[in-house]
Amino acid sequence: MTDQSPPEQPPVNLPRLGEIGLTNFAPYLMNRIMGRYNASLRDEMAGLGLTTPKMRALAVLSVIEGPLIRELSVFSVVEQSTLSRALDQLATEGLIRRETDAADSRATRVLITEAGRTAFETLWPHMSEAHSRMFRGIPADERRAFVGTLQKMLANIRKHEI
Amino acid sequence: MTDQSPPEQPPVNLPRLGEIGLTNFAPYLMNRIMGRYNASLRDEMAGLGLTTPKMRALAVLSVIEGPLIRELSVFSVVEQSTLSRALDQLATEGLIRRETDAADSRATRVLITEAGRTAFETLWPHMSEAHSRMFRGIPADERRAFVGTLQKMLANIRKHEI
DNA sequence: CAGTGATATTTGCAAACGCATTTAATTCTG
DNA sequence: CAGAATTAAATGCGTTTGCAAATATCACTG
Numbered sequence: 001m002t003d004q005s006p007p008e009q010p011p012v013n014l015p016r017l018g019e020i021g022l023t024n025f026a027p028y029l030m031n032r033i034m035g036r037y038n039a040s041l042r043d044e045m046a047g048l049g050l051t052t053p054k055m056r057a058l059a060v061l062s063v064i065e066g067p068l069i070r071e072l073s074v075f076s077v078v079e080q081s082t083l084s085r086a087l088d089q090l091a092t093e094g095l096i097r098r099e100t101d102a103a104d105s106r107a108t109r110v111l112i113t114e115a116g117r118t119a120f121e122t123l124w125p126h127m128s129e130a131h132s133r134m135f136r137g138i139p140a141d142e143r144r145a146f147v148g149t150l151q152k153m154l155a156n157i158r159k160h161e162i
Numbered sequence: 163m164t165d166q167s168p169p170e171q172p173p174v175n176l177p178r179l180g181e182i183g184l185t186n187f188a189p190y191l192m193n194r195i196m197g198r199y200n201a202s203l204r205d206e207m208a209g210l211g212l213t214t215p216k217m218r219a220l221a222v223l224s225v226i227e228g229p230l231i232r233e234l235s236v237f238s239v240v241e242q243s244t245l246s247r248a249l250d251q252l253a254t255e256g257l258i259r260r261e262t263d264a265a266d267s268r269a270t271r272v273l274i275t276e277a278g279r280t281a282f283e284t285l286w287p288h289m290s291e292a293h294s295r296m297f298r299g300i301p302a303d304e305r306r307a308f309v310g311t312l313q314k315m316l317a318n319i320r321k322h323e324i
Numbered sequence: 325c326a327g328t329g330a331t332a333t334t335t336g337c338a339a340a341c342g343c344a345t346t347t348a349a350t351t352c353t354g
Numbered sequence: 355c356a357g358a359a360t361t362a363a364a365t366g367c368g369t370t371t372g373c374a375a376a377t378a379t380c381a382c383t384g
Binding site for chain 2 (some may be wrong): 349
Binding site (some may be wrong): 014015016017018021022023024025026027028029030031032033034035036037038040056059060062063064075077120121124125127128130131133134135136137138142143145146147149150151152153154156157158 | 297299
């Protein structure tokens with residue numbers, strides 16, 4: 001696998017990570033912030049018998065009605081086989097139910113149950129609080145700009161996604 | 163542990179996630195973007211025999227000289243026991259070496275080797291490219307503002323950290 | 325419309341993970 | 355300064371993860 005046609009970039013010297021500095025490198029900062037955010041929710045989730053994949057599925061399902069599992073996998077950022085097993089558990093606990101798609105019997109749609117909504121609503125205040133903590137002291141217009149940039153970034157990376 | 167003095171917020175009705183909308187909720191967007199970013203690096207890393215924790219450790223070590231394992235755990239956003247085992251592998255492969263701290267013989271400092279630097283430098287162009295892709299079409303001043311906000315956010319959540 | 329290739333989901337399995345505990349060393353306290 | 359409490363790192367162990375393969379269904383092609 002020899003790289004036989006380098007796109008347009010001439011072999012310029014890339015700035016090194018050390019020159020940029022860790023704390024100026026957006027992916028590093030984002031990983032670090034999200035690591036903390038996710039960790040801060042884990043305790044709360046554990047108390048509700050939820051894991052990160054289960055919680056993410058519930059969160060998406062609280063907003064999107066009856067997606068296919070493959071779609072849910074993208075939206076919830078959970079690998080599909082992991083999601084499949086998370087859904088097994090959620091179904092056993094009565095928080096979601098699976099329903100074969102009417103038009104394509106290979107496909108499965110996922111529906112949140114009332115119990116599922118309730119579970120997510122129990123968790124939501126904690127997510128909301130973690131969110132507020134993260135943005136503490138950051139003015140509304142800066143928050144808006146930040147989210148706007150995130151949306152552009154998502155558009156950039158989802159080119160070949162859903 | 164009863165919350166005995168709610169800060170300033172009266173028990174207002176929290177806006178629901180559905181009202182905010184997934185794609186306006188920063189943590190969701192950040193998780194989704196970083197999920198893609200990390201996944202896009204995984205193939206490259208696999209080819210080099212690296213996993214996410216190993217890569218993160220190397221990345222930090224390429225910038226920070228000889229941190230304690232506990233510090234490296236925070237900087238690299240890898241759980242300490244996971245990091246301990248990742249370092250075992252990196253040491254076996256000759257990419258880092260551990261050195262007992264001179265002043266405290268409980269503690270261990272981690273040093274990157276030349277081979278480690280080389281390995282990271284092989285990966286760096288791909289990280290850099292994933293970074294560029296993420297920010298494609300976003301002007302420099304918007305990027306700067308974005309990173310500025312991230313830095314504030316990190317400061318908010320690291321209150322009780324390093 | 326049989327056969328080949330794609331697509332949706334699940335499952336087998338080995339590796340990775342993270343919590344809790346252990347081991348080792350340091351610091352604090354009376 | 356002995357003993358208790360704390361801190362750093364490693365390890366035991368059950369669970370989770372994610373890749374690859376299997377299963378089931380659908381779409382396309384000659």
